[in-house]
Amino acid sequence: MIRTRSLLSDGSRLRRPGPLALPALWGAVAVTWKLGCPMAQQPGLAMRIATSVVFFTVGTGLILGIRRGLSRELERMRAIAHATQLVLLRLPPPRLDGLAVAAGQLSASRGAVVGGDLYEAVATPHGVRVVIGDVRGHGLAALGAVVAVLGSFREAAHDEPELGGVLRRLDRALGRHLRERAREEHPACAGREPREPEHPVAEEFVTLLLLEIRPDGEVYGLNCGHPGPYRIDRRVEPVPVGDPLPPLGAFPLPADLTPYPCTRLLPGESLFLHTDGAEDARDGAGRFFGLQAVLTEAAHDAPVAPAALVHRLHTALLRHTRGRLSDDVALLVVRNDRPRVPAQPAEPGLRRTRPAPSTHW
Structure with missing residues (x-):
């Protein structure tokens, strides 16, 4: 790896003088x-x-x-x-355990693909687990926290049987990142190892929504100060996500992390997850973006594929703000494509009969 880097750098150094x-x-x-030609030394206009x-x-x-x-x-x-x-910030696979998935990101930093928002969806033995979050701030400066949270989630989602255990792993990973960053930014780092601060980078935190979609369509969640999703099925309804927990990195998590029963995602229904940059986007006159109205219009047209819905929202956001976003925007759509299982009639031989009344003397 080091040898390859040196060759690439040598090659770039060789290419740079070419145009000059x-x-x-x-x-x-x-x-x-x-200096050397006598003719050039002669005076004259x-x-x-x-x-x-x-x-x-x-x-x-x-x-x-x-x-x-x-x-x-x-x-x-x-x-x-x-x-x-x-x-x-890789795109999730288009299908996960019978669910159709699509996601997208718009960065407020010019020329950046990834900002301070994060998302991921993975299929695990415990169900399809989804995370979406927003790091305080935006742009390339927030990438360190994004790396810490996503890296931890991709491991913990498979290892932890309980959703609360996943959230604790994310909190610990972010805490390590903030402590390491505080040590690197401490003025004493130039001379000696500084004493670890009691509250590292106190203003850094991550709002986050963690969901678990089980095989029967039941959706459980843990909300750390993040906007709730919308359920789409011809209608668009906000999904309750319970009382918010503190954002990661701001305060310690409580001892009880019982997932909240959010909703049941039936076949054909979709969940639309977003960061607050979508609802807070404004046009030149200061008007907020009508997220729910755009979703309602899309739901009335026809059943929309998740990827098409993400593209439609991106287009509407850029049109509303004229391409001048003030905050990063992340969108993730999950649609239940699992087949409906009709109720099976009872077989004649297994039909329940009323028991004969017993007589006691």
Whole structure:
């Protein structure tokens, strides 16, 4: 890995002088001509004009070469950042244990694919577990907390039989990240190992919604100060998620983490999860984005596939804000595509009969 990086860096160092080679050669020729050619030393307006043209051409070539090299380097860095961010916040598979899933992200930071929002959905032996969250702040500065929470969730969702255990794992992972960041940012780090602060990075926290969709469609959740989802089935209804727990990183979690029975997702119904950037988005006049109204319009048209619904909301958000989002937006849609099992009639031989009355003397 280190060897590959060194080769790539060496290759980039070799490529960088390419656009400047020809202008530099012109410059060397111009200086040699000016200093070594007797004709160039002669006075006169014509010779001054010729010298000015030569050096102007060389200067223009150098500027264009530097600009071209910087443009190539910027495109290369953007491609690397884009690939890295897509690996970090990967799209969930289109189907998970009979559920259709789609997600998308809009970053408020120009040129960024991933900001301070996070989402993930995984199929586990305990059901399909879904997380969506929002790190305080947005853009690349929030990526460290996103990495800590998502990395912990992808392991804990499979290992922990109880949803409360998953949430505690996420809280511990975020706490470690905040402590490590506080140590790195402490002024004493330059000289010696500082004493660990009692309350590291007190203003950092993550609002989060953790859901578990069981095989029978029952949905249980734990809400850490995050907006609740919507259930869509021709109608759009807010789903209750219980009394909110404190956001991760702000205060300790309570001892009792009993999941709240949110709803039952029947076949054909969808859950729409979002971060608060969707509801808080405003247009130029300060009007909020009508999230529920857009969802209701989509539900009335026809049954919409999860990916199409995410695309439709992204388009409506960008149109409403004219592409100037003030906060990151993450959307995730889960639709129950499991087949309906009709009630089976009882077999004749198994039909219940009323027992004969007994007589006691």
